[in-house]
Amino acid sequence: MSDDWCSPTGEFEPARGGDASGEGARLRNRGETPVELDDEGDPMLGATGGELRMVDAFFHEVALDDAADPRPPTPAEQLAVDNLRTRFERLKAMTPDEQAAERERLLALDR
Amino acid sequence: MADPTRDGSHPGPPPPDALRALDEQYTDAVRDQAHRYAEQRAKRVRRAGWPTPSNYAEELVHDALASIWMGTRRWDPRRTPLYFRLCSIIKDRTWHEIKRAQGRKHVLFDIAANDSAIGGDVEASLAAGASAGDLSPVVLAALTLRVVEALRELGNQDERARVILAAWAEGFIERDEVLAVTRLTPHAYDAARQRILRLAKRLPPELREAGHDLLRRVS
Structure with missing residues (x-):
């Protein structure tokens, strides 16, 4: 029988200590700055950190699906697209000094 | 001699092939789609009470793109289409903003619980939030659960679906990451993801709508 599920024993399940658990799970985005997962959860909501991440990922996927709607852009969306194109051209034309300043600004966003 | 721009603390531009791929893939269609995605995340950040400009979704997309272009965020075009990388960067940033906004609310809530002298101010704040469509902590907790x-x-x-949910709970969201940690084939992943997404359509309307509010409370 052909089966595209490779791990019937579940040894690779993240929740059971497979590739997604341990220190490796704390490194995100393939070599970006390591991010320590917040596992404290939310006592007010009665949910664990993992449950909250799961719910956030669920709505992230729903948003991806909604964004794939093939309808044409509204005038406001088209304006945003035009602005983004212009800003990208400006980004590419930055001087080294401007690039350094922009890099600092972006790093500050992630702190 | 080591290149100081590559040691992580002084990130430099990505390799030329990544820049080329970015230039090719950052089309109007990708800009439009990423902007629509960012609009939904922006709504959640606003509902969390985080102050944002009116063009915040545009800012999110541009900053995500610029962070790859400037090398402060990495992107491997051989593994992930640009659109999905932009969305995961936007998700990451907005998740932290929602958390910070929620942290502020928790502080207020805790202060109110321990200081009756200023409790009235917090009650007024909560009442204002409720009139703006916020959910009470009790209702929100029930919806989350x-x-x-x-x-x-x-x-x-x-x-x-269970192994995908487990990967999400561990913080893996990009398709190739989830494939790697679950060992699902692309076909199996896509089919299971669709089954999970169908759940959103089966949720009661008030619960789906509440999902937008839900993440303002996600800590």
Whole structure:
């Protein structure tokens, strides 16, 4: 029988200590700055950190699906697209000094 | 001699092939789609009470793109289409903003619980939030748990959905990451993901709508 599920024993399940658990799970985005997962959860909501991440990922996927709607852009969306194109051209034309300043600004966003 | 721009603390531009791929893939269609995605995340950040400019979604997309272009965020075009990388960067940033906004609310709530002298101010703040469409902490907690239970119930019936949910709970969201940690084939992943997404359509309307509010409370 052909089966595209490779791990019937579940040894690779993240929740059971497979590739997604341990220190490796704390490194995100393939070599970006390591991010320590917040596992404290939310006592007010009665949910664990993992449950909250799961719910956030669920709505992230729903948003991806909604964004794939093939309808044409509204005038406001088209304006945003035009602005983004212009800003990208400006980004590419930055001087080294401007690039350094922009890099600092972006790093500050992630702190 | 080591290149100081490559040691992580002084990030430099990505390799030329990544820049080329970015230039090719950052089309109007990708800009439009990423902007629509960012609009939904921006709504959640606003509902969390984080101050944002009116063009915040545009800012999110541009900053995500610029962070790859400037090398402060990495992107491997051989593994992930640009659109999905932009969305995961936007998700990451907005998740932290929602958390910070929620942290502020928790502080207010805790202060109110311990200081009756200023409790009235907090009650007024909560009342204002309620009139703006905010949910009470009790209702929100119940809704959160309903979504968690619905996902867990699906996971109990569907092995492949369960491992995807487990990967999400561990913080893996990009398709190739989830494929790597779950060992699902692309076909199996896509099919299971669709089954999970169908759950959103089966949620009661008030719960789906509450999902937008839900993440303002996600800590």
